[in-house]
Amino acid sequence: MVPYAGWDMPVEYSGITNEHLAVRTRAGVFDVSHMGEIEVAGKGALEAVQRISSNDAAALKVGQAQYAGLLTPDGTFVDDMLVYRMAPSHFMLVVNAANTAKDFAWISEQVKVAGDAAVVDSSSRYALVAIQGPAAREVLQPLTGVELSDIRYYWFSYGEVAGARVTISRTGYTGEDGYEIFVPPNMADRVWQALLESGRSADVIPCGLGARDTLRLEAAMRLYGNDIDESTTALEAGLGWTIGWKKGDFIGRERLLAQKERGLARTLVGFEMLERGIARPGYTVVANGDSVGTVTSGTQTPFLKKAIGMAYVPVALAALGSQIDIDIRGRATKAQVVPLPFYKRVMGSGVI
Amino acid sequence: MSYPADLKYTKDHEWIRLTGEIAEIGITEFAQDQLGDVVFVELPDPGRKVTAGESCGTIESVKAVSELFAPMSGEVIEVNPVLKDHPEAVNTKPYETWMVKVRLSDPQAAASLLDNAQYEALTRS
Numbered sequence: 063m064v065p066y067a068g069w070d071m072p073v074e075y076s077g078i079t080n081e082h083l084a085v086r087t088r089a090g091v092f093d094v095s096h097m098g099e100i101e102v103a104g105k106g107a108l109e110a111v112q113r114i115s116s117n118d119a120a121a122l123k124v125g126q127a128q129y130a131g132l133l134t135p136d137g138t139f140v141d142d143m144l145v146y147r148m149a150p151s152h153f154m155l156v157v158n159a160a161n162t163a164k165d166f167a168w169i170s171e172q173v174k175v176a177g178d179a180a181v182v183d184s185s186s187r188y189a190l191v192a193i194q195g196p197a198a199r200e201v202l203q204p205l206t207g208v209e210l211s212d213i214r215y216y217w218f219s220y221g222e223v224a225g226a227r228v229t230i231s232r233t234g235y236t237g238e239d240g241y242e243i244f245v246p247p248n249m250a251d252r253v254w255q256a257l258l259e260s261g262r263s264a265d266v267i268p269c270g271l272g273a274r275d276t277l278r279l280e281a282a283m284r285l286y287g288n289d290i291d292e293s294t295t296a297l298e299a300g301l302g303w304t305i306g307w308k309k310g311d312f313i314g315r316e317r318l319l320a321q322k323e324r325g326l327a328r329t330l331v332g333f334e335m336l337e338r339g340i341a342r343p344g345y346t347v348v349a350n351g352d353s354v355g356t357v358t359s360g361t362q363t364p365f366l367k368k369a370i371g372m373a374y375v376p377v378a379l380a381a382l383g384s385q386i387d388i389d390i391r392g393r394a395t396k397a398q399v400v401p402l403p404f405y406k407r408v409m410g411s412g413v414i
Numbered sequence: 415m416s417y418p419a420d421l422k423y424t425k426d427h428e429w430i431r432l433t434g435e436i437a438e439i440g441i442t443e444f445a446q447d448q449l450g451d452v453v454f455v456e457l458p459d460p461g462r463k464v465t466a467g468e469s470c471g472t473i474e475s476v477k478a479v480s481e482l483f484a485p486m487s488g489e490v491i492e493v494n495p496v497l498k499d500h501p502e503a504v505n506t507k508p509y510e511t512w513m514v515k516v517r518l519s520d521p522q523a524a525a526s527l528l529d530n531a532q533y534e535a536l537t538r539s
Contacts (some may be wrong), residue, residue, distance in 0.1 A: 076503075078476045079451040169418050272450065272477050338454065362453040362476055391479075392470070 098162030118306030237281025
């Protein structure tokens with residue numbers, strides 16, 4: 063167990079490799095109750111969310127979710143989040159545990175300016191249990207009356223799981239198909255146990271923070287505090303697709319637009335080690351003897367069995383196939399820029 | 415966790431199997447458990463002289479990197495060839511999977527190493 067944003071979290075249950083492979087080939091169950099939930103509701107909720115979110119919340123139907131940046135006026139990240147549209151004028155923002163208090167303060171302040179909406183930190187009202195992997199649906203379906211095949215990717219629905227009132231969201235942080243289940247904290251253990259019981263014959267196992275990190279990295283999902291923070295812009299982070307340019311003004315828009323017109327100086331790339339060595343966060347990227355960037359995430363991935371990572375590099379070095387060196391404890395070690403994500407699941411025949 | 419009585423230990427969570435002036439060196443069950451899945455081990459070249467306390471290799475797991483320290487002074491005479499293709503042996507058989515063999519310059523220095531009871535006490539503190 064490790065302390066994590068005020069929570070005691072298991073890094074691993076049976077081993078990161080074992081857990082990682084379970085999610086890629088069968089399914090794994092994660093307790094991600096540490097995630098924060100901030101709700102914005104009231105007549106002016108849409109305008110408020112449009113102001114604080116990088117993405118276009120007006121494009122969301124009720125029952126749909128989207129990934130977005132919660133940006134500073136500089137276009138950098140206060141946090142990243144999922145925006146759920148619960149009702150026409152009711153949104154839930156799912157944010158990082160370590161940032162919840164900061165996000166709540168920031169959002170409250172902005173919404174005061176934007177208008178007529180209440181902002182509530184409802185994190186303590188929700189535990190969050192995720193089941194991720196190709197077998198996720200067959201494991202969850204027997205526990206609920208909700209027809210899971212009706213929930214499309216990045217949509218959510220309400221119902222019961224193992225007798226608990228829940229919100230079931232077809233989202234995740236692993237690069238696999240799966241569900242995240244918002245459940246009252248006093249019923250979380252019941253849902254957790256029921257999922258493991260239902261998944262027993264498929265060898266579904268509990269997974270910790272370690273596998274969550276290696277899985278999300280293979281899928282190139284950004285991690286706040288590593289790949290994005292208050293010093294990196296949405297464009298530099300390769301998250302231009304989360305920017306709703308056409309929706310009108312929002313916090314950070316002006317700077318991002320200027321950056322877009324001027325062109326980027328640096329950008330986040332994926333790389334694969336060509337020589338033996340694992341690049342860890344904080345290691346320096348070297349080109350022609352000069353330090354030119356920093357590794358933000360890196361590991362040896364259990365599924366692809368390669369040493370991979372992400373780093374900020376000057377755009378001149380960002381082209382696919384570019385050779386870079388990573389300083390691994392004093393030794394320049396060759397790596398190559400490769401496309402993101404490192405891993406993309408093979409889509410099944412279902413509705414996605 | 416087990417800490418065999420026929421081995422010596424260090425506070426850096428390494429074990430030493432002494433046979434005359436030869437020492438086999440590996441990491442303990444406690445160490446492998448803390449590190450998690452080992453994905454590769456980088457070891458010194460045979461012939462290298464090492465001094466007690468000096469870093470002489472690295473052990474990379476999925477989640478972290480840690481150093482291998484020379485517990486005693488001497489000359490590296492062999493590295494375990496199994497580790498190149500099967501680093502996970504460090505996890506599955508920590509006491510069979512020695513990493514380096516060192517010819518000790520002063521075998522008597524072993525007197526300052528920990529025995530299994532002392533080491534176990536250290537892992538519990």
